Amino acid sequence: MSTATETAETIIFRDGQLDLLDQTKLPTELTRLVCTNIEQAHDAIRRLVVRGAPAIGIAAAYGVLLQGRDADRQAFGEAMDYLATSRPTAVNLFWAMDRMRDVMNSHDDDGTLYERLHREAVTIHDEDRRMCRSIGANGAALIQGCRNVLTHCNAGGLATSMWGTALAPIYHMHEQGKAPHVFADETRPLLQGARLTAWELSQAGVAVTVLTDSMSGGLMRCGKVDAVIVGADRIAANGDAANKIGTYPLAVLAKYHKIPFYVAAPTNTFDLKLPAGDQIPIEQRHRDEVARPGGVQFVPDAADVINPAFDVTPAELIDAIVTEKGVIRSPTTETVGQHFRKLTLPS
């Protein structure tokens, strides 16, 4: 049973159960979904009960533990493989499964396997909280002085364990009583901006205005947007960034209107094995999300529908990528490489 303060917590793992805030029900219902086996955890990720790249990784890490205390290496390994099939684009999912697998393989003592995996999942969760704070501070320096910031989808607390990535600088500034006003794109077809970003910002007392995705160009032309900041699901080695469908046209519009366009993402969202964004796998979702939103038919059955969940914004349209370790200005293969080389140098 959750306490009142836990009701809106994105992910809780307790008593061997994965307890998720059901994001498919927001903003009208604040309900939780409890997963007790890996099939339920897989389904919750696939259906977007829990969503957003970092939150998917954390939920999957805990999801592995649903195999139970007595599971052996083979069963845990199968859980990792299975959970990794839940969604294809957010690299944080595969990163989290790799971390769990490394811990599993690092020791021969099967008697402590569950405890070691549990510790690693908790560490992944804790690191995510620290990441949010650091991205908040690093990103706030970029949007100081902005009166209106536009964001797309939800890259806030609901997508992570705490402040999110794109919304972290807003929350950081809000703590100092200086948050800008936020324009939240509704984000067709699943409305993460209208349902989730607007919900969590208004809960926190940050002023937010929802617009349909097609309104952002007009707003920019009227001088109403000082900066755009979005999250990412996977960033290639050259800085190309996959994020919620509709991010790329926003970046093109921002470039045309000379408005800075920022991506905020932790270092574990980079996939340095991929040289460029055209190699990022893009999730294709069911036609009904577009054709029958909320079960109401919008599109004739005879018409084809496309429903890619993400698009890729080329690095040349991105002014800076904000990570928990610092800011990569004008991302390219060279500047991204430098950022990561600095991180691996002994201090």
Ligand SMILES: CSC[C@@H](O)[C@@H](O)C(=O)COP(=O)(O)O
């Ligand atoms: C910090 S979350 C970053 C991204 O995962 C987010 O912007 C996004 O596109 C989420 O898509 P979703 O399909 O809702 O999981």
